Amino acid sequence: MREINAYLLLLGGMLLNFSLAIAQTTINHENIFSLRHTCVGIPEDDKLRIYALKKRNWQLMDSIPLPKDYKALDGNIRRVYILMENQMVFHGFYGEPKDTLLFSDSIKMNEITHWIRTPHSTEKDIWIYENERIAAYVKDGEKWLKIDMHEHLSRMLNNEGVKPLIKEDVTRPFKKLYSFENEAGEYTVAVHDDKMIFYRYELPAVYREARNIDFExxxxxxxxxxxxxxxxxxxxxxxxxxxxxxxxxxxxxxxxRFYQYDFGRKKWTQIPDVPDLAYGACCMYPGGQSEAH
Known part of the structure; x- marks a missing residue:
């Protein structure tokens, strides 16, 4: 009887500790992001846990430490971006060393919500929404070069009139900004509480018509x-x-849960080949990773 009671006490203690561990785990939902093509980074407490999709199952493949005072996170094909108060820290993969960009008068991050995340990029670059325009800062050797994307596109179109891409509504500010690209073209995406809004440059009529015909x-x-x-x-x-x-x-x-755009039906549909990724406490139980529906 004593052995049974001792076992029950031990089991109860294990379950209590397990419950406390779950309760104390803090996930930064707003900073879950895509990296290395199809991986997903989930910040849990002071760790970034990186999940990879292998044979229709999500598996934890890596974990890196996070500074406690970071402001935002993102990643691209080759690195993790860690935004701090006055700097951007780059955590590289594939043997790339860590690097840091100190913000200054020439490169500013005025608002975290004005950082345009670029998950498809391979470059060490930072895209920022500045005064209704998009500026891309790209590292070339030891120098950071600035590219005004509006001016760049205008030059490509022989200085044809190209309207600014996006203007923030002060009554409906951005939560996050992303670069997005599919068969329909390149977009800047603004994330709000209730929807994602897609913006692309409004080209002159002759270019719009040619693009529409080519796509069809x-x-x-x-x-x-x-x-x-x-x-x-x-x-x-x-x-x-x-x-x-x-x-x-x-x-x-x-x-x-993951979605792609169906051009025939003109709607977003769940991706059958990418299962749901279960995270947090549910992943600590057998069967925590759910299959696609």
Whole structure:
């Protein structure tokens, strides 16, 4: 009898400790992000846990420490971006050493929400929304070069009139900004509490017509408008992020679900080949990783 009681006490203590461990885990939902093409980074307490999709199962493949005072996170194909108060820290993969960019008068991060995350990039670059324009800062050797994307596009079109891409509504500020690219073209995506809004440069009429014809001939469907590309977040969703450049991932409590745009139906649909990613406490139980529905 004593042995049974001792066993029950031990089991109860284990369950209590397990419950406390779950309760104390803090996940930064807004900073869950895509990296290394199809991996997902989930910040839990002082660790970034990186999950990879292998044979239709999500597996924890890596973990890196996070500074306690970071402001925001993101990643691209080759590195993790850690935004601090006055600097950006780059944690590289594939043998790339760590690097740091100190913000100054020439490169400023005025608002965290004005940082444009670029998950498809391979460069050590930072894209920032500045005064209704997009500036890309790219490291070339030891120097950082600034590219005004509006001016760059205008030069490509022989200085044809190109309207600014995006203007923030002060009554509806951005939560996050992303670079997005699929068969329909390149977009800047603004994440809000209830939806993701897609923006692309409004080209002169002759270029728009040529682009529309080319898309229809290539894919057999009309080119969707930016309004048709909008993604409305479902009830219960916490936030969303761009996954693998051309998809959308929606963060629910304990679950991430993945979507792609169906050009024929003009709507976002769940990706059958990418299962839901279960995270947090549910992952500590057998069967915590759910299959795609």
């Amino acid at each position: 001939e290539k894919y057999g469907h009309s080119l969707p408008s930016s309004k048709e590309m909008e993604f409305v977040l479902q009830d219960g969703a916490i936030t969303a992020f761009v996954y693998d450049r051309r998809m959308v991932a929606v963060v629910f409590p304990g679950l991430i």
